[in-house]
Amino acid sequence: EVKCNFTKQNYYLIPADINKEVTILDLSYNQITLNITDTSILQMYYLLTELYLIENSIIILCNNSFGNLSNLRILNICRNSIHIIQQGAFTGLTKLQQLYLCQNKILQLNPDIFVPLKNLKLLNLQGNLISYFDVPQLFHLELIILHGNPWNCSCNLLNLQNWLNTSNVTLENENITMCSYPDILKYYSIKTVPYKAECYSKLPSPITEDLQINFQSISNSTFNSSLNNLTRNSEHGPLGKSWAFLVGVVMTVLVTSLLxxxxxxxPIWYNFLLSYKHHHLEEHEVETYEDGFTQNPSSLSQIPDTNSEDTTVIFEQLHSFVVDDDGFIEDKYIDTHELCEEN
Incomplete structure (x- = not known):
């Protein structure tokens, strides 16, 4: 083991001149923020097995903060101001066995952040602001420390209680790991708090979960196949009956407009037809009509078996169509007595 102790040195950055063969590095009680520069310097100390960053100024654990420390077994980051832990913060720590995140400002934890920690045996989350914690996928975990958090012992915490009671994980300081909400459950341990039957009814059974997953997969496949068929029909098939409906609407509009x-x-055409019977003949039309009879006198002689009297009658009937020069048409309905009185 190669130990390097740089505690209380008021460092703002991790020093880059440390022995590259260091295995135990203690940088506690400084002002280190674990920024991008610090994480790049840490990559050089790939032989580290223990790293202590207690009581520094770390706020965020970024992705791949310890990516090259594959030999690390103990990581202690207690007493900082950590409130955000990104999804891949612990990527690469495949041999880590003990993780200390105590006395920070963590509000919630995504259980997936612990997935890379295949060999984790101890997890310390004491003294944070966690009110709800889902079951982590830590198959080798032996000890977990959760006291000092404002636990909300509603139905959502029932999964955690079942996991603590059925797994081989030991809850340290079980008697002081108490509920803070609701008030009626205060002073109960999160491992022994009594839950009502309605909370158990909200938990899906394994059979129900399998049925739900199968139904969801079947419904998704059915939906996808239907969507593909609809897409193919829209690309290669007929347009359906929508075009017929559109044509019907257009024809209805046209017919209605025509009516x-x-x-x-x-009414205008009707009045025009009625006024056509009272149309006056022009003077040149009358002359043309008379000339037609004078130029063809033979037409009268061609009438068979007619005497002079008949000819005179026909001639008088023909000349009855001639209009007088005054241009007026005699109206038989004018009362002659009234006309004399007016004169």
Whole structure:
């Protein structure tokens, strides 16, 4: 073992001139923030087995903060101000056995952040602000420390209680790991708090979960196949009946417009036809009509078996169509007595 102790040195950055063969590095009680520069320097100390960053100024644990420390077995980051732990913060720590995150400002933890920790045996989350914690996928975990957090012992914490009671994990300081909410459950341990039957009914059984997963997969496959068929039909098949509906609407509009147009224009045409019977003949039309008879006198002689009297009658009937020069048409309905009185 190669130990290096740099505690209380008021360091703001991890020094880069440390022995590259260091295995135990203690940087506690400094001002280190574990920023990008610090994480790049840490990559050089790939032989580290123990790293202590107690009481520094760390706020965020970024992705791959310890990516090259594959030999690390103990990581202690207690008494900082950590409130955000990114998804891949512990990537590469495949041999880590003890993780200390106590006395920080962690509000919630995604259980997936512990997935890379295949050999973790101890997890210390004491003294944070955690009120809810889902079951982590830590198959080799032996000891967990959770006291000092404001636990909300509603139905959501029932999974954690079942896990603590059925697994081989030991809850340290069980008697002081108490509920803070709701008030009626205060002073109960999170491992022994009594839950109502309604909380158990909200938990899906393994059979129900399998059925739900199978149903979801079947429904998703059915939906996808239906969507693919619809896409193929829309690309290669006919358009369906929507075009017929559109044509029907257009024809209805056209026919209705035509009927309205006819209803408006029909009285005008009717009046025009009535006025056609009272049209006056022009003077040149009368002359043309008379000339037609004078130029063809033979037409009268061609009438068989007619005497002079009949000819005179026909001639008088033909000349009855001639209009007088005054241009007026005699109206038989004018009362002659009234006309004399007016004169």
């Amino acid at each position: 309205i147009f006819i209803a408006i224009k029909l």
